[in-house]
Amino acid sequence: DLPNASIGEYTVCALNYHTTTYGTINFEIGELMVSYVGGVLNTAETPCYDLDEIDFTVIDCTPEDDGVILEGRVMLQGALMNTADNLMRDDLRSENLIPEVEPYTDLANFTHVGTGGTESCPPSVFSVVGSDAIVDWVMVELRDETDPTVILTTCSGLVQRDGDIVAPDGVSSLVFPNLAAGNYYVVVRHRNHLGAMTDTPIYLSNTATVVDFTSATQTTWGENARIDLGSGMMALWAGNATPDDSFSVIFQG
Numbered sequence: 001d002l003p004n005a006s007i008g009e010y011t012v013c014a015l016n017y018h019t020t021t022y023g024t025i026n027f028e029i030g031e032l033m034v035s036y037v038g039g040v041l042n043t044a045e046t047p048c049y050d051l052d053e054i055d056f057t058v059i060d061c062t063p064e065d066d067g068v069i070l071e072g073r074v075m076l077q078g079a080l081m082n083t084a085d086n087l088m089r090d091d092l093r094s095e096n097l098i099p100e101v102e103p104y105t106d107l108a109n110f111t112h113v114g115t116g117g118t119e120s121c122p123p124s125v126f127s128v129v130g131s132d133a134i135v136d137w138v139m140v141e142l143r144d145e146t147d148p149t150v151i152l153t154t155c156s157g158l159v160q161r162d163g164d165i166v167a168p169d170g171v172s173s174l175v176f177p178n179l180a181a182g183n184y185y186v187v188v189r190h191r192n193h194l195g196a197m198t199d200t201p202i203y204l205s206n207t208a209t210v211v212d213f214t215s216a217t218q219t220t221w222g223e224n225a226r227i228d229l230g231s232g233m234m235a236l237w238a239g240n241a242t243p244d245d246s247f248s249v250i251f252q253g
Contacts, residue, residue, distance in 0.1 A: 067177040068204035072140060072157070072165035074188045074196075074213040077227050078238035079135050086233065087161040090133040093126050102156035102168075104139045107191060113141070114153030115177055121158065125170035131162040136190065138165060142176060143185035145201040148221070151187075153179060159190075163214050173208050181205035185221075188213055193236035197221040 079088035092098045101120045104110040112118075116139075126134055138159045144150035157165045157174050165188070167174055183201035199219035202211055212218050216232045226234040 066206055067175050068142075068179050068181060068184075069206055069208040070140065070165075070174045070176070070186065070204060071208045071210045072174060072186070072188060072213070073163045073210070073215075074138065074159060074165060074190075075163050075229070075233065075235035076135065076159070076190055076193050076238065077229075077235040078193065080229065080235060081238075087131055088135045088159075088163070090129075090135050090161055092136055093134050096126070098126060098134060098136060102137050102139075103191065104137070104156055104189075110139060110189070110191070111151075112139075112154045112156075113151045114179075116154030116156060119156040119168045121168035121170060125158065125168070128170060132160045132164070132170075134158045134170065135161055139189045140165065140174060141187035141189070142179070142204070143187060143197070145183040145185065148185040148197065152184070176204075179204075186211045188236070190236060192239045194225070194239075196225045196236055 076088060079090075080086075081089075083089060100123060101118060105112055105117045128134065136159060137156055139154060139156050141151050141154045144152055153176050155174050155176055157167060158170060159165050165174060166172060181204065183203050185198055185200075186202050186204075187195055187197040189195035196213055197220060198211065199221050202209065213220070213226065213236070214234055216228070216234055218234075220226060227237050229235055
């Protein structure tokens with residue numbers, strides 16, 4: 001398995017006990033070994049442990065489906081109220097109100113799929129201050145490219161004050177394991193904001209892909225799915241519980 005190999009010739013000084021060959025070995029997509037020059041030095045009947053150098057050529061290779069990586073960004077309108085620095089407030093963190101285990105498994109209308117659910121973070125994650133301080137948990141969904149009503153997998157992550165969505169370790173990008181590279185609709189949701197979905201499928205792979213819901217250039221499904229905060233910054237709509245006629249109550253969960 002050579003996930004980072006490039007086309008070219010290589011010298012190998014050791015191979016698996018039962019598959020050792022001597023000479024030039026060619027690899028192609030989907031094939032372990034296509035051809036080799038020379039004889040087999042090692043068999044079950046006549047094991048050989050001391051090997052000469054083995055030269056082979058990598059023609060191409062296909063990595064296993066080891067998941068896709070997402071670098072997401074989102075702003076929450078509610079956490080931006082009464083701020084002037086384009087950073088969300090981290091009141092929940094400072095008041096020790098963010099749970100160490102993601103809350104969406106226990107909330108109505110939030111259903112984890114695939115490998116998502118029960119993510120947890122170490123308490124030290126909430127000791128970080130500044131622009132990388134944690135604001136709250138968010139839920140990210142990847143949906144089928146041909147039918148965006150079909151949720152393929154989910155993941156809970158933490159959103160920082162600057163909008164970065166990180167894994168429960170507070171640093172890494174979100175990883176969706178056992179998922180092949182391909183096109184997916186990306187959805188971000190929060191328990192008291194209106195969720196948003198990309199307008200078109202996004203190609204994701206095991207190389208991190210940025211999906212920035214804070215940018216007006218990232219189009220979203222439907223009309224006015226996010227609130228425009230000015231200067232090109234977009235945010236998820238916050239819920240409103242004020243008993244007046246000025247707004248409609250928005251709540252997801």
